[in-house]
Amino acid sequence: MTSTLFEKIWAAHLVRPETESTPAVLYVDLHLVHEVTSPQAFAELRDRGVRVRRPELTLATMDHSTPTTPRLGGHLQVLDTQASGQLKQLETNCDEFGIKLFGLDDSRQGIVHVIGPEQGLTQPGMTIVCGDSHTSTHGAFGALAFGIGTSEVGYVLATQTLLQRKPRNMELRIEGKVPPGVTAKDIILAIIAKIGIGGATGNVLEYTGSAIRSLGMEERMTICNMSIEAGARAGLIAPDETTADYIAGRPFAPVGADWDAALARWDQLASDEGARYDRSVHLEAASLAPMITFGTNPSMAIPIDGRVPDPAAAPSGAERTDLDKALRYMALEPGQSLLGRAVDVVFVGSCTNSRISDLRQAAAVMRGRRVAAGVRMLVVPGSRNVKRQAEDEGLDRVFLDAGAEWREAGCSMCIAMNGDQLAPGQSAVSTSNRNFEGRQGKGGRTFLASPLTAAATAVTGAIADVRTLS
């Protein structure tokens, strides 16, 4: 019997297999918690008098409603009383239930999907959940990782398990060599554009092929991160040497005999030769170009030198309406090129693109250049560790010298609930993952792209192609 990576992880975590009448009881190896989707879950536990079953398999951080403005005397100032109440609530909850918290003053604080891998907590073959849809990020390590709602956060706290129906399993194979100027962000935007915003609904998406194998871990995280934008339950990439090299030596990584045992286990995880997927989609890496979104969901993306599609040419009435509405919101015309379109803000950050390699890419473009007049550029590291490393490498100087803002770690302008946001009518090129209406601030317009495109846009003052930057 051959099995896929997904099937192997699924089978290894069944407390009870599914039946006609009940879903499977699936064991959770690691539960990540943040301030926004957990307070009501803890309240439920308190109401019912239930304790947290395995606090030592749980880690909390603060990221979403956390300000990223400079620390005063080493401390973040949370001016928003509601946000500050929510952050305090998380502290109280973690205290009361015995959960480790990377609070605002902890040197390891950061975006939940940045710190898990950074700390070596994210490991192949695990099941990982979090009350956050971008939990799919951790799938880059060959871990089955998916977002859950607040009720389920409570179930996992209480029982370390979830009731789950087995999802379908889809393969996305990308073969060949990725052209210069094309990053992981461009690859995933191209994938979502191809299969659609609901194209992987009900599926765990495994990325395979030589182009995927050639990517580093941070690039793989960028890809898996956005699996949810195609509707996927989770994204997965089989672990290999690149994976093990990345994990080795991190604070929570196994050591000694445990490390050897882990390596042996991880070695068995890859999908077997001839294993069957419910569906396979193929893409040639050579055909890929830098991508940018033009619309109001992540599947509305085109090559950066392409043209905005004409709703009149859409295959169905519903798609026509959707596209029409998006172009109106974005103030774009059919057939228009995005190159040269002025922007107000450039945002480099979020759990998609805020790791050291992302910052290095942006800095490489910024070095010796200046942010164009009238443009505000925010560079927001994904964690305090990333921030320190970037500062050790002098990247902060590159950004500051160019006239960009160098911020504290957090979700920042990805979500507009922490003070960082667009004003109505403003446009931004952002390295985050969602361009929904108002996502970065009410009335704001978002163009999603890679850190390279974001940096090229910042120095140009308008949407720019990094490949032809003068």
Added chain:
Amino acid sequence: MKPLTLLTSSCVVLPAANVDTDQIIPARFLKTVERRGLGAHLFADWRLDEQGQPRPDFPLNSPAAAGAAILVAGHNFGCGSSREHAPWALLDFGFRAIISTGFADIFRNNALKTGLLPVALSPSAHATLLQQLADSPRVPVTIDLESQTATLPNGTVHAFAVDPFARHCLLNGVDELGFLLGQDAAIAAYESTHSSRVCTR
């Protein structure tokens, strides 16, 4: 969770496809630590103008929408973030069921866990319903969870799928936590044969 067995109600139609959870409840309203009260912010940026007044052209604000407990939405409703605040806001506003041709996975899960029933009809049944509601906006639709059927205003009956366990929970107004807590022995047995992968301590 409030049980749901049989629901007969007029509907509000929000035909757009791919309505994401950032529209259902914008992120700036997620700083609450409560479940209640989110209905005031449901579809805030579509429903309300700059002054916080209802926009007359938004379907939920039409006089015909008053009292409707069923939202008829476009395909892939609830895509995007995992915020359970989305079904909480819909429930708090007064909805008990959403009819579409398909739902995003996390939204469907969250909805079922909070007492909001997602009903996925075939594209043709959905189109028929939209037509009937365009002709007479106040006609009621009946959703019977027991028999898993939706009866459209023209009397045609359409089956819909619900996970049997979620159906059981919703019919009886119980959540899954009780069941999972009852699995204690099986969970302990699993833990005794599978050592922890990590320790966050």
